[in-house]
Amino acid sequence: MEDSLVEYGFRRGIITITAILCALLEIVDSTIVNVALNDMKGNLGATLSEVGWVITAYAIGNVIIVPMTSWLSAQFGRRNYFAASIIIFTVFSFLCGNASNIWELVFFRLCQGIGGGALLVTSQTIITESYPLEKRSMAQAIYGLGVIIGPTLGPPLGGYIVDNYSWPYIFYINIPIGIAATLMTLQFVKSPKYAEKRSASQVDWLGIVLLAITVGSLQYILEKGHEDDWFESQTIVILTISAVVGFVLFLWRELTFKFPIVELRVLKNGNLRIGTLMSFILGFGLYGSTFIVPLYTQSILGWTALQAGALMIPAALTTAFMMPIIGRLLTKGVKQQVLVALGLLIFFTYSFWGYKILTPDTGKDAFFWMLIVRGMGLGLLFIPITSLSLSTLKGQEIGQGAAFTGMMRQLGGSFGIAAITTFIANRTMLFRNDLVGKLDVNSLDVQQRVAALKAGFMAKGMTPDVALQSAYKSLDYAVTKQATVLSYMDVFLYLGLVFLVCIPFVLLVREKKGGAKVDLSEAMH
Template identity: 90%
Template sequence: MQDDSLVEYGFRRTIITITAIMCALLEIVDSTIVNVALNEMKGNLGATLSEVGWVITAYAIGNVIIVPMTSWLSQQFGRRNYFAASIIIFTIFSFLCGNATNIWELVFFRLMQGIGGGALLVTSQTIITESYPVEKRSMAQAIYGLGVIIGPTLGPPLGGYIVDNYSWPYIFYINIPLGIIATLLTIQFVKSPRYSEKRSISDVDWAGIGLLAAFVGSLQYILERGHEDDWFESKAIVFLTITAVVGFILFIWRELTFKYPIVELRVLKNGNLRIGTIMSFVLGFGLYGSTFIVPLYTQSILGWTALQSGALMIPAALTTAFMMPIIGQLLTRGVKQQILVALGLLIFFVYSFWGYKIITPDTGKDAFFWMLIVRGMGLGLLFIPITSLSLSTLKGPEIGQGAAFTGMMRQLGGSFGIAAITTFIANKSELYRSTLVAHLDVNDLDVQQRVAGLKASFIAKGMAPDKALQSAYQILDYGVTKQATVLSYMDVFLYLGLMFLICIPFVLFVRERKGKGEKIDLSSAH
């Protein structure tokens, strides 16, 4: 088999695994570490809130454009060279991000950093998968999964600590020493596969690259900025939606007809990879969606600091870390992937329903602990089985192509999730607010007593009676808005949970049927 030459043993395999995980972590931590520093950047660079949002958007666009091309670029330049070059690009632009003097400079550097970073995620997954013999691949995915699941959780507390104790450029500077070490280890230890074929410049799918960038870049922009720009009220969003749809259709046509496509769509003929790709999207939706909503709720409703809300997620990440090797063992011993995925989906539903039940305008910190531990268990059960299911029957260059698809779909799932959640919360809050206001009758005795009580307390603090009355109504209004927002958060938890629940029969049914026709299965490959 072609990829036997890439299987490593002993010390070399350990070093390669550490290097690949370090690179995956660098990339993922960087996508969430910025969230808690946006306020600092805004003040420091004199930017508006929507301008500073571009710091996140630009990175995501760079990521999503490069991910589908990684397999092709690895073949073009040799995997080791491409991986090392990506780390160098990522590290240099991390330094430049920290030195940016205005917001648009920072946005451009973040785009370039995202282009370097996107490759790290997928290529590190391919490197780990190919460094282990087939029967140990589940274990390899478990090790890789540690980085991917813990990364988004580490970002906010680490970012909060750095911003509180130093200044925002240091969230980028911490990448520099790690980037240098990773580059040196890559050059020394990572091997390039023998099946790499180089293409002459005339064979390069330039049209495919352009269409991919237009389609994915536009889609990512729509998802990230749509809510703020009021969706289709904005001419830019309408224009980019047309670009994304046309770009997508032309891109599919081009890749299926061109001799050397930039993205090998034919690999999706593999049934396991198709299901894995859809499940990766759902996983991204849940993983990034819940990583986004819990800190948002604790900071905006409960008034916690960035560090407090980031630290809340750590026990869940540790639970996932603890579960990864156990699940890797179960898969290696032959437990069916679809059973573990179904169990993970069910546990994630329990977590979401739990969230739906405990959320109030003043939920205590302790109420979250076990709920988030359950989330950690669910993610552990989902990540490795989905990834190993996707790549289980692929060989040689297909592994890299498959990893690129699942990686891209996980990222897009996260973007869709966050866009859907922000829009949903804004719309539902308005709806709930108007319903609650309709039930507040000025002639109602309870309402009158509440207003009178608030007015009296303001007068006691030395306020003029008319001012006190105005403040009493403001407090009442604030209470209604807060309650409406909490109700919309409850809905988000409930619907996220239902989405995972609906997927269970789909996974059990489809996997069984497709699996019969496949040549090898990870669970029977020893």
């Protein structure tokens, strides 16, 4: 490790700000779109499933590029690669805002994701290497702050922009920040000295293609499976085969090729294996809950995008407050396993609480403490999981380990959102059929309800037959809404159970031999 990369004073401050700005740009962008989907749908004449691709495409771009970042940095020099990523991200942000139809927007989002994926892992390495060893856990806490606050900042910011301007501005807002970050990177960030570059013939082109095929297919299956009725659809069957075959060939290629694009051997490390799994679950919970709460408040409770987004702010501040405290606890030698287990328990509490309070008209205050608890849980999970994963790795393995945990966190998020969407759709149908089955036309309650609704509509000046139809429609709407709420409740319950089940596994992770304290520091190199 080059000492010359450690910076002091003003210069270190600037580099830290640049790296965090870039990490924030990338993460805010993965969730800022959630609150604008409705407007895009209307504006671009797209269906809900087509508009879902705006999120999916970005995630696919991210997941494909993240495992390749340490390799690409070595090829082109870290500073150049980082600056190029920011430029790609910024240019495609502009094109996203100018897209004239949904598929154009989806393509630009994919390219934006390819630029963005690099920003996350590289900014982590840059921050870590700019700090001397003894200050590194603080550097981690600073970085973690960006990563946790990002997804939460997206919805309120997106909500404000959509309510006051129009959706393209959620992309245009990246442009001035991107330009500033590019200039600061070229001016201040240094590249470490790497070993010799690979010639074109040594590049693992096949590995790159297989990785893209596997991850791309998997992501498509996850996002679109429930709409196409899973294996009833020929596309899904073909893509499942290509994902499985691609994955097997990718494993074979990476384990036999001399210069693999992704160093899989690093997974021999037990702590990294557990950490990678935990990162997946963290992504599932972090992105899953960031996705479901705004969706529920907007679709069921009829809140505006801004109200839905603002709800998440106190939770983000709680996490921000927790970060330095946890950094300090780890430095004092508190075991990561204990903190992670506690985080999982708190997250279970949050989910169970959500399960308890959801109704078709839950008030705003009911969410406040529940989301504060979520913020605490995330704070306890993020840094300890990262440091646990990388605690027994050395040298170059650390960068490869960081790329794995980063990729698994992204994939966990995509899995989470896909699983939740499918689950909600299926459970809603199930509950709906169940509720409709209980509505007996001959029951006095039902007849009275219909008569009351009909009278209400006639009072508004409708003819009796139209009023009766509207009464039935209104009843149908109430049933569907109730069914949807029940399915949201189940999501919370099952999310919580997933976290609860993980606790014993975390406590089984073994300590580093010799009881040396883990230095978070290296953790992120």
